Amino acid sequence: xxxxxxxxxxxxxxxWDDFVSxxxxxxxxxxxxxxxxxxxxxxxxxIEKGCLRAWFNNNGKDVTFxxxxxxxxxxxxxxxxxxxPGFFTVETIEPSILHWIHKKDLDKIMSDMDQIPEMKNNxxxxxxxxxxxxxxxxxxxxxxxxxxxxxxxxxxxxxxxxRVPQQYIATYLGITPVSLSRIRNRLAR
Amino acid sequence: xxxxxxxxxxxxxxxWDDFVSxxxxxxxxxxxxxxxxxxxxxxxxxIEKGCLRAWFNNNGKDVTFxxxxxxxxxxxxxxxxxxxPGFFTVETIEPSILHWIHKKDLDKIMSDMDQIPEMKNNxxxxxxxxxxxxxxxxxxxxxxxxxxxxxxxxxxxxxxxxRVPQQYIATYLGITPVSLSRIRNRLAR
DNA sequence: GTGATTTCTTAACAAAAGATAATTTGCTAT
DNA sequence: ATAGCAAATTATCTTTTGTTAAGAAATCAC
Numbered sequence: 001x002x003x004x005x006x007x008x009x010x011x012x013x014x015x016w017d018d019f020v021s022x023x024x025x026x027x028x029x030x031x032x033x034x035x036x037x038x039x040x041x042x043x044x045x046x047i048e049k050g051c052l053r054a055w056f057n058n059n060g061k062d063v064t065f066x067x068x069x070x071x072x073x074x075x076x077x078x079x080x081x082x083x084x085p086g087f088f089t090v091e092t093i094e095p096s097i098l099h100w101i102h103k104k105d106l107d108k109i110m111s112d113m114d115q116i117p118e119m120k121n122n123x124x125x126x127x128x129x130x131x132x133x134x135x136x137x138x139x140x141x142x143x144x145x146x147x148x149x150x151x152x153x154x155x156x157x158x159x160x161x162x163r164v165p166q167q168y169i170a171t172y173l174g175i176t177p178v179s180l181s182r183i184r185n186r187l188a189r
Numbered sequence: 190x191x192x193x194x195x196x197x198x199x200x201x202x203x204x205w206d207d208f209v210s211x212x213x214x215x216x217x218x219x220x221x222x223x224x225x226x227x228x229x230x231x232x233x234x235x236i237e238k239g240c241l242r243a244w245f246n247n248n249g250k251d252v253t254f255x256x257x258x259x260x261x262x263x264x265x266x267x268x269x270x271x272x273x274p275g276f277f278t279v280e281t282i283e284p285s286i287l288h289w290i291h292k293k294d295l296d297k298i299m300s301d302m303d304q305i306p307e308m309k310n311n312x313x314x315x316x317x318x319x320x321x322x323x324x325x326x327x328x329x330x331x332x333x334x335x336x337x338x339x340x341x342x343x344x345x346x347x348x349x350x351x352r353v354p355q356q357y358i359a360t361y362l363g364i365t366p367v368s369l370s371r372i373r374n375r376l377a378r
Numbered sequence: 379g380t381g382a383t384t385t386c387t388t389a390a391c392a393a394a395a396g397a398t399a400a401t402t403t404g405c406t407a408t
Numbered sequence: 409a410t411a412g413c414a415a416a417t418t419a420t421c422t423t424t425t426g427t428t429a430a431g432a433a434a435t436c437a438c
Contacts (some may be wrong), residue, residue, distance in 0.1 A: 058332045063331055063332050065327075065328060065331060117306075117309075120306075120309055120313070123313065124309070124312065124313055124316060127313060127316035127317055127320060128316055130320045131316055131319045131320040131323060134320060134323035134324045134326075134327055135323045137323075137327050138254075138323055138326050138327035138330065139254060141327065141330040141331075141363050142252055142254060142330075142360060142361065142362075142363040143247045143252050145396095145424085146424085146425080147424095165384095165385070165386095166385075166386070167385070167386085171331060172331065173331075174330050174331040175425075175426090176425075176426060176427085177385085177386075177387095178386090178387085178388090178425085178426075178427080178428095179424080179425055179426070180386095181386060181387055181388080182387090182388090182424085182425085183424095184387095185387075185388085334394085334426095335394085335395080336394090354414095354415070354416095355415075355416065356415070356416080364395070364396090365395075365396060365397085366415085366416075366417095367395085367396075367397080367398095367416090367417085367418090368394080368395055368396075369416095370416060370417055370418080371394085371395085371417090371418090372394095373416095373417095374417075374418085379438105380437105380438095381436105381437095381438095382435100382436085382437085382438105383434105383435080383436075383437095384433105384434085384435070384436085385432105385433080385434070385435085386431105386432080386433070386434080387430105387431080387432070387433085388429105388430085388431075388432090389428100389429085389430080389431095390427100390428090390429090391426105391427085391428090392425105392426085392427080392428105393424105393425085393426075393427095394423105394424085394425075394426085395422100395423085395424075395425085396421105396422080396423070396424085397420100397421085397422080397423095398419105398420090398421090398422105399418105399419085399420090400417105400418085400419080400420105401416105401417080401418075401419095402415105402416080402417070402418085403414105403415080403416070403417080404413100404414085404415075404416085405412100405413085405414080405415090406411105406412085406413080406414095407410105407411095407412090407413100408409105408410095408411090408412105
């Protein structure tokens with residue numbers, strides 16, 4: 001599970017082994033809530049196997065805004081810099097194998113890493129990656145119709161369409177499940 | 190103009206003065222193009238006075254996706270990490286006073302700054318800031334109607350509504366100018 | 379396997395948005 | 409001041425989405 005990252009910085013092996021020892025492996029069924037909207041989460045998660053969604057309540061309806069898959073990390077405050085307490089809920093979509101770590105252990109490790117310049121560069125890369133991701137996502141909303149957006153998703157992230165229930169995809173695209181069903185029907189012929 | 194940033198890092202004054210000396214001040218009328226979609230821009234810009242928009246061509250119609258005001262910086266590749274060559278055009282909306290710098294000079298300065306840890310932290314902060322900004326913007330598309338989005342803009346960024354022509358605001362909100370006019374009409378009574 | 383629950387589809391209607399064009403308003407330059 | 413141009417509004421029509429509800433299909437629990 002953690003080998004990917006270890007391979008990236010082989011000379012930091014000791015620090016890394018230390019890091020890994022803080023993690024706990026768990027297997028959970030589908031629809032398990034990892035942390036709830038409104039609560040300040042004490043854990044951060046890594047996904048070994050399975051798939052999650054982040055969603056929030058918008059006037060009584062739940063709106064999914066992000067999906068997570070294997071080898072991705074999830075924490076309550078989307079970026080560890082900006083400490084916005086969780087305005088969203090994260091739960092499993094499929095039965096999953098996860099690794100969690102106490103927030104305070106992670107914080108300690110993070111401040112250690114802050115001393116390592118190459119780690120900082122790595123964090124910068126991740127930050128820019130996310131910025132780019134959100135920007136592209138937002139651009140698709142101002143330039144494409146919902147139908148185009150669905151076609152783009154099919155093309156660029158087919159695993160989402162394959163593994164995620166339609167109702168979650170619908171709100172992710174900014175439309176209702178009924179409307180997504182109609183779009184699919186329209187496209188089918 | 191540059192004092193804000195100088196105040197932030199007083200002990201880097203020399204480096205900063207050096208930095209500033211590379212800049213050139215210009216006054217330009219409204220609708221001046223700073224760099225064009227498709228071209229690789231050789232300049233980066235700082236705004237002393239005025240207001241700009243970034244837009245791209247989407248099937249023959251121009252779509253505005255970002256506004257810039259006093260004390261903000263603009264370059265062809267939205268993030269200096271990810272070197273995506275300009276897929277967009279930047280032009281002035283109002284007559285403006287700008288400061289530009291050659292890309293290669295900026296690159297040199299940037300790699301110098303890369304050595305200074307606190308500058309790196311500053312860049313991390315900016316990156317997270319932008320990530321957060323784009324995320325919030327994208328969230329407003331999946332949770333709000335165009336009308337709500339316009340009301341939010343009025344409330345949270347009234348300066349945009351005050352200084353920017355309506356047609357640009359419309360595409361920024363993901364709707365047509367005609368539709369925005371109708372929304373305003375609807376809200377007026 | 380079978381019943382129960384959830385998810386997806388379809389239908390009918392209302393509300394909103396896109397497209398196009400005509401009209402009005404506002405701004406700029408001379 | 410006024411002619412000319414660009415921006416905003418209004419009107420008409422078409423298309424799409426939202427909403428609600430009902431029915432079909434798929435999934436889950438036992």
